[in-house]
Amino acid sequence: MSEQQTENPLRDAIAEAIRDNQVILFMKGTPEMPACGFSMRTVQALQATGAPFAAVDILPDPRIRQELSALSNWPTIPQLFVNGELVGGCDIVTEMYESGELHEALGVEAPAAAGPGPGETADAGSAPLGIENRLS
Amino acid sequence: MPTTDEIKQRIESAIPDASAEVEDWTGGGDHFRATVVSPAFAGLSRIQQHKLVMDVFAGEIGGSIHAFSVKTKTP
Numbered sequence: 001m002s003e004q005q006t007e008n009p010l011r012d013a014i015a016e017a018i019r020d021n022q023v024i025l026f027m028k029g030t031p032e033m034p035a036c037g038f039s040m041r042t043v044q045a046l047q048a049t050g051a052p053f054a055a056v057d058i059l060p061d062p063r064i065r066q067e068l069s070a071l072s073n074w075p076t077i078p079q080l081f082v083n084g085e086l087v088g089g090c091d092i093v094t095e096m097y098e099s100g101e102l103h104e105a106l107g108v109e110a111p112a113a114a115g116p117g118p119g120e121t122a123d124a125g126s127a128p129l130g131i132e133n134r135l136s
Numbered sequence: 137m138p139t140t141d142e143i144k145q146r147i148e149s150a151i152p153d154a155s156a157e158v159e160d161w162t163g164g165g166d167h168f169r170a171t172v173v174s175p176a177f178a179g180l181s182r183i184q185q186h187k188l189v190m191d192v193f194a195g196e197i198g199g200s201i202h203a204f205s206v207k208t209k210t211p
Contacts, residue, residue: 038203074183074191075197076204091205092182
């Protein structure tokens with residue numbers, strides 16, 4: 001992510017969140033209560049790796065999604081960022097989970113054979129960010 | 137509302153030597169799943185491969201196309 005300041009505080013807050021969190025998921029709803037099947041599947045894959053991740057609910061303010069997609073050049077939600085880079089949405093994360101690449105990308109040990117159905121809800125220690133609160 | 141055939145044709149004409157299989161996921165005409173095979177994906181990361189496909193529908197995903205699921209492969 002570029003360090004440049006813009007005239008857009010929301011975009012700056014999103015860029016900062018992406019920069020400050022090694023693993024961050026922008027999703028519809030929360031990890032505890034996903035509001036969309038794609039977000040749910042992505043959260044389940046992340047949780048199944050056991051790696052901690054931050055999560056941002058984009059639903060409270062439609063501008064979050066607008067600015068996020070403008071920043072990432074990616075049209076859909078969810079969006080997973082690792083080390084400041086967009087990794088992908090539900091399709092890519094699910095595929096990476098199944099192949100073991102997600103564990104590798106998150107720096108956790110892959111199980112001998114990752115099953116196709118991430119159903120375990122490990123406590124991933126997610127730290128939901130209150131992006132909207134910083135903007136009020 | 138785009139049809140699966142339209143989506144298939146648009147992907148195949150936009151990406152070199154691509155062959156696409158497109159299904160309407162829910163039958164509602166706005167959730168699509170596409171599997172695209174093209175030599176153009178060789179050497180690209182997953183996100184770059186998916187972007188090539190997504191870019192064909194720039195502006196429509198999130199609009200008339202509510203959800204678009206992509207799988208990319210090289211021949």
